[in-house]
Amino acid sequence: MPFLSKTTTAFGGLLLAHACYSAREHTTLQSLRAATAATLTSSPAAAVSLPVDIVIETIISTLIILLGLVLATRPLRPLEWRVWAGKIEREGEEGFTDGSGAADKGFVGNPFSVLESRPNFVDIRKQRREFAEWVQKGTAQQ
Amino acid sequence: MAPSVLHPPSHLSPAEALAVSQQAPGILRASAAAVSSSPLASLLAGPEDPELWLQYENLIVSCLRTGDDLAANACLRRLAIRFTAGNERVQALRGLVREAEAKNNGELERVLKEYDEILEANDTNIPVAKRRIALLRSMGRLPDAASALVRLLDFSPTDAEAWSELSDIYLSQGLYPQAIYAVEEVLVLAPNAWNIHARLGELQYMAATAPGVSTGSYQKYMAEAIKRFSRSIELCDDYLRGYYGLKLVSKKLLSNGAKAMKQADDSEFALPDTSTVERLNELATAKLAAIVRHSTARDRGWRGYSEADVSAARVLLTEDASAIKR
Numbered sequence: 001m002p003f004l005s006k007t008t009t010a011f012g013g014l015l016l017a018h019a020c021y022s023a024r025e026h027t028t029l030q031s032l033r034a035a036t037a038a039t040l041t042s043s044p045a046a047a048v049s050l051p052v053d054i055v056i057e058t059i060i061s062t063l064i065i066l067l068g069l070v071l072a073t074r075p076l077r078p079l080e081w082r083v084w085a086g087k088i089e090r091e092g093e094e095g096f097t098d099g100s101g102a103a104d105k106g107f108v109g110n111p112f113s114v115l116e117s118r119p120n121f122v123d124i125r126k127q128r129r130e131f132a133e134w135v136q137k138g139t140a141q142q
Numbered sequence: 143m144a145p146s147v148l149h150p151p152s153h154l155s156p157a158e159a160l161a162v163s164q165q166a167p168g169i170l171r172a173s174a175a176a177v178s179s180s181p182l183a184s185l186l187a188g189p190e191d192p193e194l195w196l197q198y199e200n201l202i203v204s205c206l207r208t209g210d211d212l213a214a215n216a217c218l219r220r221l222a223i224r225f226t227a228g229n230e231r232v233q234a235l236r237g238l239v240r241e242a243e244a245k246n247n248g249e250l251e252r253v254l255k256e257y258d259e260i261l262e263a264n265d266t267n268i269p270v271a272k273r274r275i276a277l278l279r280s281m282g283r284l285p286d287a288a289s290a291l292v293r294l295l296d297f298s299p300t301d302a303e304a305w306s307e308l309s310d311i312y313l314s315q316g317l318y319p320q321a322i323y324a325v326e327e328v329l330v331l332a333p334n335a336w337n338i339h340a341r342l343g344e345l346q347y348m349a350a351t352a353p354g355v356s357t358g359s360y361q362k363y364m365a366e367a368i369k370r371f372s373r374s375i376e377l378c379d380d381y382l383r384g385y386y387g388l389k390l391v392s393k394k395l396l397s398n399g400a401k402a403m404k405q406a407d408d409s410e411f412a413l414p415d416t417s418t419v420e421r422l423n424e425l426a427t428a429k430l431a432a433i434v435r436h437s438t439a440r441d442r443g444w445r446g447y448s449e450a451d452v453s454a455a456r457v458l459l460t461e462d463a464s465a466i467k468r
Contacts, residue, residue, distance in 0.1 A: 085336055086379025092446025108149060112335035114303065115328060119150035119203070120234075120269065121276040121307045124242045127152070127159075127207045134156035 002072065009068030015061030022054045085110075147197045151204045163204040166213040169197055195221065202235055206242040214239055233260060234269035241277055250281060268298060275307070284315055302331040306338075309345070318349035336378040343370030343387045351394070365413045367391045368422065382433055382451050385426045389458060392423035427462065430455045 027050075078084040087095050088110055096107040147169070151162055173194055198217040205214040218239055221232050240253045257274040260267060271294050278287035291308045295301065309324035325342045332338060343366075349355070350363035368391050374384035396419060413419075436444035437452045 081334060082377055082379050085377060086381065088446070089378055089382065090380050090446050091443050094445055095443065110337055112332055112337050113153065114150060115306045115332065115335060115338055116341065117150065117153035118303050118307050118310075119152045120272045120303060121279075122152045122203060122238075123276055123280045124203070124206050124238055125244075125280050128209065128242055131156050131159065131207050131209070 005068050005071035007068075008071060009065055012061050012064030012066075012068055015057060015064060019054055019057040019061055022057070023050055026050060026054065147200050148193060149200065151200050151207075154204075159204050159207050163201065163208040163210050163213070166201050166205050166210060166217070169201065170213065170216055195224065199231070199235065202239065206239060211239070211243060214242075230267050230269045233267070234273045237270065237273045237277075241273075241280070247281075250277065253277065254281075266297070268294070268301075272304070272307075279311060284311060287311055288315075299327075300331060302328045305331070313345065313348075316352075318345065318352060321345055322349065334377060336374045336381060336384070339370050339374035339377065340381070340383045340387055343367045343374065343384075343391070346370060347387065347391055347394075361413055364391060364395060368395075368414065368419075372422070380429065380433060382430070382447055382455060385429045385433070386451075386455055386458065388422055389426035389430060389462075392419045392426065393462065395419050396423060427459065430459055434459065 078087055092109070093107060147162060147165060151159060154162065198221050202214045202217045205211070205217070218232070218235055221235065222229075225232050227233070227236075237253060237257060240256075241250065244250045244253060254274065254277055257270055257277065260270050261274065265271075271290070275287050275290050275294065278284075278290060288308065288311050291304060291311065295304055295308065298304065305324050305327040309321045309328070312318075312321035312324060322342065322345050325338060325345055328338050329335070329342065346363045346367035350360050350367060355363070368388065371384050371387040371391060375381055375388065378384065395413065396416070414422075433444070433447065434452055434456050437447050438456075
């Protein structure tokens with residue numbers, strides 16, 4: 001659900017921006033007030049911390065952004081060996097695609113299948129013969 | 143969708159190999175003919191893509207298979223420019239091209255002699271040693287190939303691929319105990335490989351059903367086969383090949399009944415009792431039926447099985463059903 005996660009992240013970002021703006025406004029206002037107070041009474045201004053609502057808004061907006069990002073992650077890979085292996089066998093390449101439908105680049109199927117296909121020992125002459133026979137069969141059928 | 147050029151193509155079907163080799167002209171055109179390895183050039187040009195060399199290697203095999211020798215030679219030339227002609231893998235690939243282009247036995251002998259010369263200069267050249275073994279096997283000299291492979295494994299005993307090839311050579315000679323031993327070595331090196339466990343189970347089953355096997359070793363092989371297929375299922379959920387083998391073995395054990403099962407139970411290779419075998423058989427039947435049903439319906443998440451495997455499972459199940467009706 002890319003739409004939900006994106007709107008959540010955008011909403012969180014909006015809140016965060018609002019919190020930042022509020023914090024900035026607050027500090028400007030405070031320093032201005034402190035400056036006027038200093039000229040009037042010449043007493044040192046007490047250090048003022050941010051109001052609680054701005055702090056809470058910042059924290060909540062961060063959490064909302066996190067939620068949006070977490071929602072956007074791809075489904076996690078199986079942790080158990082047999083589940084992962086079963087996924088390879090059962091779903092093939094299809095189980096390892098990302099959102100756009102293209103297969104994961106690192107997907108190799110069963111990583112142990114090379115032990116049975118043995119590419120370094122390939123009998124190229126036999127493969128060539130078999131391919132030629134396959135072509136002949138194809139043309140004969142047409 | 144055409145299979146990726148990044149994976150070794152030796153297991154592909156003819157149609158898929160054709161699809162791969164038809165990508166060759168495009169890939170050759172898209173990349174520069176010569177990539178210089180000098181530091182100045184690598185500063186000016188972008189970083190070189192290691193996948194390109196992998197693609198060339200795989201394209202050579204696919205193109206040779208489909209008879210496109212021109213493209214194969216072009217790929218080989220580029221690899222030779224980049225890695226020099228003395229590189230071990232380039233030497234092996236050049237040999238591969240020569241083998242494919244050889245028209246008669248004399249030319250093959252000449253290629254073999256070239257391999258011997260290379261190995262004489264450097265007898266740890268593993269790619270060329272493997273090519274030499276493959277060529278010997280292709281020329282039908284199985285004992286020579288087996289002894290050369292044993293010598294290779296003597297100094298490189300952790301090569302799982304070579305053990306697997308040795309097992310295959312022994313199997314083609316009908317030497318089941320040796321073939322089983324070699325696959326067990328593969329399993330020592332790759333203990334989680336579920337397909338190799340299934341392969342070992344298949345070998346044990348073949349050994350058990352070979353003509354002229356004594357009752358004792360028959361039981362031993364069958365017990366081992368059940369264990370191996372069970373392990374492959376343990377390592378991989380819904381593994382068609384594992385369940386197929388389990389079903390085959392348990393059916394065979396149940397069909398020849400109690401007479402073969404009366405052996406003393408103290409040996410390590412005692413068969414499980416009949417009720418266990420029956421339950422295994424039921425489990426395998428249920429799982430196979432589910433797999434066949436889902437893949438025939440092309441359900442989402444069940445499309446990874448190959449067509450041939452599923453139809454073989456279907457045949458096994460229908461045989462079983464008709465046997466029960468009778």
